[in-house]
Amino acid sequence: MAEQVRTAGRAREGRRRAAGAVLAALLCAAGCSAPADRAPDTTARDIRAVLDRRAAAVLHHDAAAYAAVVDPDATALRSAQRREIARLADVPLGSWTYRLTDVSAHGGDRVTADVRLGYRIEGYDSAPVSVDRTVELARDPGDGRWYITADRAADGSARQLWEQGDVEVVRGKHSLVLGVGRPRAELEAVAGTADEAVPAVSAAWPEPWAGRVVVLVPDSVKEMGELLGSPAANYKGIAAVTTGETGGSGKSPADRVIVNPEAYSLLGGFGQRVVLTHETTHVATRKNTSSATPTWLSEGFADWAAYRDQDRTAEEIAPELADAVRAGDGPAALPEDEDFAFAGDAGRLAKAYEGGWLACELIADRWGEEKLFAFYRAVGAHHGRDGAVEDALHEVLGTTPQDFTARWRVYLRNRLG
The missing domain is CATH 3.10.450.50 (Nuclear Transport Factor 2; Chain: A,)
Structure with a gap:
């Protein structure tokens, strides 16, 4: 069975993508200018x-x-x-x-x-x-x-990296890696992989973005949990997560890709490239992702970008879903947000990611990549979750949720059966 990657992006409505570490509201004024009400x-x-x-x-x-x-x-x-x-x-x-x-x-x-x-x-x-x-x-x-x-x-709130130890800094061509307690050679390798991820994301996402990424590498999954303000057990098998705020205002705080060195080190070069390309996609698409964006689309698109130019079959990328489809137990509907919970069932999580990826694959194959980009933008620009996917399916792809779901189920059987 091909090496599989379990990654994660941002917190979305109904789940905690970066657990307790979702960054606070944007600092709007320099210095200490806000009033304090309960002291002279x-x-x-x-x-x-x-x-x-x-x-x-x-x-x-x-x-x-x-x-x-x-x-x-x-x-x-x-x-x-x-x-x-x-x-x-x-x-x-x-x-x-x-x-x-x-x-x-x-x-x-x-x-x-x-x-x-x-x-x-x-x-x-x-x-x-x-x-x-x-x-x-x-x-x-x-x-x-x-x-x-x-x-x-x-x-x-979460702890900060410098509270965990001396911060080692590695500058890449498109990346900045900040690590604590890890060998410099390891941090340099992470920077090299991140430098490959950035142009891959730019090739897969046509919207302008910063074209650079900051990666934090704590000493262990325990310290990763501290940075995210959540129990380390939630991230034991997760190679990396991305923190930040969704929305198209252009004023959201900076993103950070946080690596779990224990899970990340178990991946080969291919898996590590997929992980950091997936997470960097979240950084690039941040301003076009909102509370209206369902998790299957944000995570599916990130996987689509990560696997876009990789030489892997659908069965190699989606083994859990392939097993289910061949057993006649394929999903009846697109994954729900709760299916992506880190602390939930690992098989359910894997199938959710794989199902989201194949939904984006279907759009790119059937309607073309430009339509996939337009669909992603249209969903994220919608005012609220209700009707966001339905309206974008109608306006961009000329279809309905029922028809799209039916096409997706057939697509799963054709690609994985």
Whole structure:
């Protein structure tokens, strides 16, 4: 049986594509400009100043200034903060900002601040990644200044790569690979494969896109789960996922492809190329993917792009579905979103991906690739899920859901039977 790839893309309505790690809303203002409602204006102003100094220290790689805003008595925290900024030394940061969203006072000299960190990688991110943090501060009665006493991911938010260890940076022709705890040779190999994926995606998707990708490689599936804010067990057999926000506004935060080094390393060169091409397709199609896009289409198209120029038969690409079709147990309908759940049945997940791929194959074979592109765009541009596929089938392909499903079932039998 041919080597099979189990990959995943973005969270869509009704499932968690990047689990708890779906990135927070776009940072709209530099610095710490948002009001805080539950503390005096002077306190909020002073805390903004502390956070602004901290942001400047990151961009200037000034470890002393970064630690200077930490409580002088918190020696362990100060040491940890120095290590943290050192881990960022090689990351090409274009911006780093904090936005204060709320302050809760605990007496006159202690507060808890809700903060949105936004950072952008120079040359790769057109918009910042935003993550929510919880920062505790105390005011020194001697000098009256506020100092940080704790800084952690907010409830429900994910950890960041630099919190896991020293970040190794590898620059590819079309990629930037950031890794922690993995051999540099391995990261260079990932960059080489990502560099092959980017032009393959550009050839398979006609819309303009950045033409570059950022790949994160944590040390293990456990650390991968931390980056995604979800149990590692959800990703044990998943080679990679892509994070980001869907929508056509052009303002969605930057995507990250996160590799599970344990599953990815088990794949051969072909499988690794398919994985990163699949995930890079999600990056490229992001602005044309929305909550109206069913998972079978987004994942099926990503697989279609990944396998488009590969010399593999349908049975080799879709073995689970082939077995079902030959046993007379082929699906009666296109896969539902819940069929793509990571934590669900592995066979069901495989057949969902394979069914989505063959649906896109059918469109490309029967109506042509240009119609497949137009169909994808039309579904994503629809206002809401209801009617999105039905309207696009009618307007772009001149068919109905019932007719398309019937054609798809025949196509499965012809390709896999």
